[in-house]
Amino acid sequence: MSAYLYFDAAASAPPCKQAIAAAEQAYTEYANPSSVHKAGLAAKRMLEHAREQVARAFRCETQELFFTSSGTEANNLILFGLAAKRARVSRKILTTDSEHPSVGEPLKRLEAQGFRVVRISTRGGRLNTEQLRAELEEPVAFLSIMQANNETGALYDIRAVRELLDECGSDAPLHCDAVQGFLKTEDGSLSSLCDFATLSAHKIGGIKGAGAAYLSSKAPHIPALLLGGGQESGMRSGTENVAAIAAFGAAAEAVCSDSGHVRRVGALRGQVIDGLAGSGILLHLPENALANILHISIPNVPSSWALNFLSERGICVSAGSACSAQGRKKGNRVLSAYGLPPQEIETSLRISFSEQNTKEECALLCKALRDCADWKK
Numbered sequence: 001m002s003a004y005l006y007f008d009a010a011a012s013a014p015p016c017k018q019a020i021a022a023a024e025q026a027y028t029e030y031a032n033p034s035s036v037h038k039a040g041l042a043a044k045r046m047l048e049h050a051r052e053q054v055a056r057a058f059r060c061e062t063q064e065l066f067f068t069s070s071g072t073e074a075n076n077l078i079l080f081g082l083a084a085k086r087a088r089v090s091r092k093i094l095t096t097d098s099e100h101p102s103v104g105e106p107l108k109r110l111e112a113q114g115f116r117v118v119r120i121s122t123r124g125g126r127l128n129t130e131q132l133r134a135e136l137e138e139p140v141a142f143l144s145i146m147q148a149n150n151e152t153g154a155l156y157d158i159r160a161v162r163e164l165l166d167e168c169g170s171d172a173p174l175h176c177d178a179v180q181g182f183l184k185t186e187d188g189s190l191s192s193l194c195d196f197a198t199l200s201a202h203k204i205g206g207i208k209g210a211g212a213a214y215l216s217s218k219a220p221h222i223p224a225l226l227l228g229g230g231q232e233s234g235m236r237s238g239t240e241n242v243a244a245i246a247a248f249g250a251a252a253e254a255v256c257s258d259s260g261h262v263r264r265v266g267a268l269r270g271q272v273i274d275g276l277a278g279s280g281i282l283l284h285l286p287e288n289a290l291a292n293i294l295h296i297s298i299p300n301v302p303s304s305w306a307l308n309f310l311s312e313r314g315i316c317v318s319a320g321s322a323c324s325a326q327g328r329k330k331g332n333r334v335l336s337a338y339g340l341p342p343q344e345i346e347t348s349l350r351i352s353f354s355e356q357n358t359k360e361e362c363a364l365l366c367k368a369l370r371d372c373a374d375w376k377k
């Protein structure tokens with residue numbers, strides 16, 4: 001058992017041993033992958049091997065994957081690229097009311113530049129496809145709809161979005177932020193449903209400092225955001241972080257080759273759901289949810305108190321997402337969109353699981369959460 005009881009994998013998952021080994025090996029291949037000498041070529045080989053591994057896991061072609069420094073960067077690249085490409089067709093963008101800030105903030109900037117951004121409701125963790133259908137009656141520049149919400153774990157129906165686009169005869173490209181959903185569901189068909197997608201290494205057992213943008217070969221070509229030496233086929237200049245990318249590839253392969261992974265993590269979540277029965281703790285359970293995220297509210301116990309209480313027992317969870325923890329207002333936006341009343345938002349906690357959690361840890365977590373709830377009764 002580690003020094004902590006770590007239930008914050010949706011913020012950063014613990015790196016798997018294959019990822020650590022790949023990063024260590026990459027540190028010994030320290031040359032610049034753009035250099036054409038032997039050492040540079042060795043680093044380049046590691047990079048291309050990782051691209052094959054991530055492409056296999058996401059079920060796309062290697063030429064469709066472009067490494068970035070993070071999911072945030074990939075989201076910015078795709079959104080600003082799509083806006084530049086499609087502004088002449090339409091200045092209307094469709095998204096949801098619960099996107100991660102790395103989608104929400106770029107879209108706010110585009111709004112300030114004259115785009116009209118329509119945020120489709122995700123109340124109860126369900127994407128409102130009727131509202132989406134109505135919005136598709138006029139030309140749309142592009143859509144950006146996340147696969148799974150980072151705070152509630154709700155899975156949005158991307159297949160239904162694709163079907164709606166086809167039904168309406170819309171040619172608007174569909175971007176999907178798959179940072180939380182990648183390799184966390186048993187359905188691996190996302191690449192066939194969207195035109196653009198965003199992935200991040202540190203959510204799947206890789207290490208921080210690598211992400212990827214999926215740009216389908218069938219989708220319109222978008223301009224790059226970072227200009228310079230022309231790395232990543234000109235889509236993302238800047239020397240690649242070979243160690244983080246190698247770890248990304250190794251983690252993707254490790255998860256992908258383990259078919260029981262989603263079921264095992266789901267069983268841990270199920271154990272905690274069962275273990276909290278009768279405790280008075282409120283469970284926010286979307287109809288379709290990721291196997292690794294559980295959102296709860298402990299009546300009368302503000303999130304910050306609960307975090308401290310749990311932290312004293314060595315238990316790490318989040319109040320909302322890590323990105324919103326610095327400004328609770330942003331967390332409120334997502335949870336309000338879900339439909340939680342203020343008193344449930346102020347007392348909410350996100351518990352997120354990884355393959356490295358054990359049943360014993362989950363039992364200790366349930367006991368601590370029950371004690372925390374009793375403390376304020």
Ligand code: PLP
Pocket residue numbers: 010011069070071072073075100102146148149150177179180200201202210211321323
């Ligand atoms: N999108 C979602 C849904 C996320 O949860 C996160 C991070 O939590 C990001 C994007 C940003 O990814 P990164 O941390 O790699 O920048």
